[in-house]
Amino acid sequence: MxxxxxxxxxxxxxxxxxxxxxxxxxxxxxxxxxxxxxxxxxxxxxxxxxxxxxxHLTFSRYEVLALLSFAREHRMLMKKASALLQVHPTSITNAVDRLEAAGLVRREPVSTDRRAVNVVLTDRGLETVEGATRALNEELFLTTGFEEHEVKALVGALSGFRARCGDFAPPAGRPDTAHEDPPRKSAC
Amino acid sequence: MxxxxxxxxxxxxxxxxxxxxxxxxxxxxxxxxxxxxxxxxxxxxxxxxxxxxxxHLTFSRYEVLALLSFAREHRMLMKKASALLQVHPTSITNAVDRLEAAGLVRREPVSTDRRAVNVVLTDRGLETVEGATRALNEELFLTTGFEEHEVKALVGALSGFRARCGDFAPPAGRPDTAHEDPPRKSAC
DNA sequence: GGCAGATAGTGGTACGTCCGACTATAACGG
DNA sequence: CCGTTATAGTCGGACGTACCACTATCTGCC
Structure with missing residues (x-):
């Protein structure tokens, strides 16, 4: 690194x-x-x-596991994972291939759509992601050195940018920020 | 994307x-x-x-060109480019390979050290980087949508983080920030 | 019903990044 | 002076990302 x-x-x-x-x-x-x-x-x-x-994880593979750990029944469509993690579908395919080979997730057919594939967290996957989250919290997130106001500024400025870039629909009903409403344009 | x-x-x-x-x-x-x-x-x-x-550039290759365009005689050691761009030496080798193939830079031996290699911007490289910089300024930097205070917050928080991570020596003699001196630890 | 177009996922390729190993050369120390 | 150590750069491989093309399937509309 x-x-x-x-x-x-x-x-x-x-x-x-x-x-x-x-x-x-x-x-x-x-x-x-x-x-x-x-x-x-x-x-x-x-x-x-x-x-x-x-x-034996990378951050992108961890993100998939973490996403699944918060999903209903620890299960999610490939497509939805791709949308929520905002990466190309092929990246999910890649990550799931490796996670499946490691026994942390498994693919399951979707009864209502034979094109689609569900990714399901295995027990070993759940165990692994819990340990990994603990490690990341302790060794990364709690030690970034960012102060409260810096976190706020970073998240705020970047969420504005991401929203402008079409990442997600701007939070329409947030009256607390309505005063700075004029949506800055940004060509993405 | x-x-x-x-x-x-x-x-x-x-x-x-x-x-x-x-x-x-x-x-x-x-x-x-x-x-x-x-x-x-x-x-x-x-x-x-x-x-x-x-x-016909990527951002990482552009960074190499931009760096050279500001260097004395448009010339720099591979090693120094690697250090300033903060990437692994092999990444520079990779970028310079492609830039050289495109005729935008050329490698030159260093008379005083036969291990070392200088990268030199060609005329075509200079032309290219000037156009690319114009395009990036107009289509990216001037349209990020970041406001003045957001830029300040981002650069400030992130430069603090980078310094804590050992990216560069903390700005020792900056009396204007001496009041918040206690250096936040950060395990990188 | 059946065909046109959209959608889900995958394979192949290109690129950037890193690491480990390696070569060649330089610098140091006895 | 010569052996040890450090340094500059490259090679090969692993990984993540994106794009294009492709297959299989679904959806909508006539």
Missing amino acids: AQHEPLPRDPIAEARRNWEREGWTEAAGPMAAVTSIMRAQQLLLARADRILKPF | AQHEPLPRDPIAEARRNWEREGWTEAAGPMAAVTSIMRAQQLLLARADRILKPF
Whole structure:
């Protein structure tokens, strides 16, 4: 996971200065924000994968298990999993292939639609995801170092962005944020 | 790039409710923040790659070109590029292979160290990166929809996180932030 | 009823990332 | 000076993601 030794300076701040020096002052801030998100994701994913290694899981496979653990009867259509995790159907196929090979889920036909496939969490899968969730909570989520207000700012700004990108329908009835209503456009 | 139709509700907010229902209230916020970062990165990367498609570039290859365009003489050691972009050396090898095949960069030996290799931006590479930067500025960075205060919050929270993760040495001499000095620990 | 179009899932391919192993070279220490 | 250690870069493989094409099936409409 790129266990580099720390750099003397923040390369993103440096890039921002370059942007401003070129006269792209308007774009410099968002550029830094976008780059920061990219880099943070890389660090977080590497850390999650390292934590999940003892469980023989990757983060994306864990996400499938976690989703199933909250589903009715621990069962879900491939299609629905793909939609909720917001990944391409083939990614779900890939993940389920490996999870099934590990005995953590199994595929089941759907009686009402012979095209569709249900993914079902096995007992071993449930056990595994419970342990993995405990590990992730303790070793990742509780130690991100994000402060309360930072969490709030991150989730807020990013959920706005995701909604604008068509990720999900904007929360129509939220009167507490109605005052900043003018929906910022965003070409995705 | 997962051109899903929008979901009725935000799956991350849903996950957060699940977390809280299970009693993991402390971890729920950071979990939502981490997941939001993951998903935002996915959307941003897909969008960047789409914008760069006409240039026959991907975002990671663009990053290499952009880095070179700001370097002295448009020239940099592979090792240094790897360190500044914070990716594994093999990723740079991969990117440079493709950029070289496209005639946008070329490898040059280093006279003082026969192990090392310099990457040099070609004229075509410079032209390309200039066009690509214009496109990214106009179609991505200027249209993220992030507001001023959101950019500030994102960059601030994430640069703190990156610094804690050992990404780069914390900005030692910044008296304006000295008042919140107690360095939050973060196990990376 | 039957055909056109939509939908669920999969196989194959391309790309980016990482890791481990390896080569070649440099730097250090006795 | 020579052996040990560290460093720069590459190769091969594993994994996750996306896209395209394809099959099987369902749905809707005439």
